[in-house]
Amino acid sequence: MNAGESSKAATQARAPAALAEADFDRSPASLGEVAKQIRRSVITMIDKAGMGHVGGDLSVTDILTALYFGILRVDPAVPDWPDRDRFILSKGHCVGALYSVLAKRGFFDEALLADFLAPLSPLNGHPNRRKVPGVEANTGPLGHGLPIAIGSAIAARLSGCNWRTFVVLGDGELQEGSNWEAAMCAGHRGLERLTAIVDRNRLQQGARTEETNRLEPLADKFTAFGWDVLEVDGHDMPALLDVFGASGDGRPRCVIAHTSKGRGVSFMEDRVEWHHKVPNADQVAAALKELTV
C-alpha cells in the first residue's frame, strides 16, 4: 500500500460521518451573522487580555468565516483527519480571529477564549498546533505560511488525496522574500489545489504598505509567477464563497481580498494606529454596540 492508498483508506473509514454537513446554515446571510459574532468575540478577547492585534483580526474575519463555515472540509471532532482540507494563517498575529472561528466552529470550547493570552493558557499570541485543536501550523514570524502550504499541497498530490490547501497572507508580510521563493515554486509546480489569500488591507504596523515598500502591481506579480489571480471584496461574503469554491486551472490560485483593517468598527477602520492598539472601556462598548446592530 502506498502513502496515498493508506491515507485514502483512512479517509473512507472516517469521512462520511465526519463530514455530515447539516449541522449549521451555510448561507451567505447566516455566515455574515457568524462574522459579526466573531468580531464581537475578538473585541471581547482583546479587552480582557489587554493585548492583541485588533485591526488585522477584523480585516481577516470575513475570510476566515467564509473558509471555516462555507468551504473547508474539516471535522472538529477529528481535527487530524488525514484527508482534511488544510488552512494556514501565515499572519499568525491575527490569531484572535482564528481562535474565535475555531471555537465557534467547534474545535474547542468557546469559554476558553476568555483565557486568551492569560498565563499558561493554550491560547498564545500566535497559534500553536501542539496546544490548540484545529491549528495546522505554528506561525508568527512572517513569510512562513506559504512554503508550508506548498508542502501540504505537494503532499496531497503525492498521496493521491483530494484535500485543498488554503493560506492567508498579510499584505505587509509579502515584503518577506521567502514568500517569493514560495510563489515561484508553487507556480512552477502548478499546484492547482493551493489557494493563497492576500488580506489586502493596505496597512502594515507603522504605515501604508505602499509608503513603506510598495507591493503594487500585486496581481501582476503573482500572475508573472504563474498564478491564477482573482481580486475580490474581502468583506463580500457571497463573493468570497464564490472565489474560494473552485481551485485554480492548473495553476495555484491567488485571491487578493481587498479589506479594511479594523472593519466593522467605524473608529478603527483603515486607521494605522489600530494595528495593535487596545480599546479602552468606552471604545469597547462603542465597538460592541456597532457590531450588534
Added chain:
Amino acid sequence: MTTAVASAVQPAPVFDCRQAFAETLMELAAQDPRIVAVCNDSVGSSNLGAFAKAYPDRLINVGIAEQCMVGTAAGLANGGFVPFVCAASPFLTGRALEQIKADVAYNDYPVVLCGMSPGMAYGELGPTHHSIEDFAWTRAIADLTVLVPADPAQTRAAVCWAAAARRPIFMRVGRFKVPAVTEDGPFDPDRIAELAAGSDVTVVAAGTMVSRALEAHSLLAAEGIAARVLNVSTLKPLDAEMLVRAARETGRIVTAEEASVHGGLGGAVAELLSQSHPVPMRILGVPEFAPTGDTAFLLDHFGLNAAGIAAAARELVG
C-alpha cells in the same frame, strides 16, 4: 575497542559518509512510501542522483531557496510524509534557521534535516561555505535532536533511526573522508559510546574528530597516559550519565569537534559538568574564520588532529 585503535594507526581506508547516507535513504524509501527527499538544487552534492531516478516524484527540488525548502518539508510532514531535507549544512542551517526553529521544531514535525558537507568540508571555498556554527545554532533550539554520526556505519544506523523517530532532527552528514570507527548495529540516540578505555583523561569527540581522538589515544598510550575516548553521536540531548562518569573517573576532559569553539560540543559538555562535576577542560575546535586551505590542512591548522588532541590531554595531565 582494541581493533578500532589498531586500525586507526594503520593506513586505514576512508569513506565519504554521504554515500552510506544516500544508499540507506534509497533502501528506506523502497520500504516506506512516506519517505521523501527535499533539496535546494543539491541533488548532486547530496548524492541523490539514484534517488531522483528511482523516485522522481518523491524528490522535491525547490531550487536555490532554503527557506522555501524547509517550510515545504514542514508542510509535507503535515500531510503525512517523512521528509529528509538534504542541503549543504551552512545554507540549510544559516539561511533557514528560523524555519528550522518555527516550522520544524516548534511544530514538532517529523522532519529530518540533513546538513551535508558540514564543518570545514568545503575547505578552500572558505568560511562562507563552512558550517562550524551549526552545532551552536541547532543545539539552542528546543525539541530538536542533533545527531553527529562518526563514520559510514553510524551514518547508516542514524538515518534508519531518524526515519522512524517521528521527531524533529538535525543530522550532520560528513563529506570529509573518515575511517570506520564503529561497528554495524542499531543507532542508540541516548548513549555516548566509549571507544577506548582510559583513566587519566577523557577525550570527548564528535564526527570527524572521533578517529583522530583514537589516534591520540595511541600516541598518549606510548607515553603512559591512558586516555578514554568517547564518541558523541547525539549532541542533543547529551548522555549526561556517561560524561559525568568520565569526569569523575578521569578528572580531566578534552573535547574535540570540527565546529566553532563557541556553543558546540565543548560548550555543551562544559554546561553540563560545571553544574554537576566540574573538572579541568580543554575545548578544541575552530576559533575563527578559517584561512584558505583544504579540509585536511585546515584541521591541522587548528590543531584538530591526533597531535593537537594529545597535546591538550598532556597539558591537562601535567
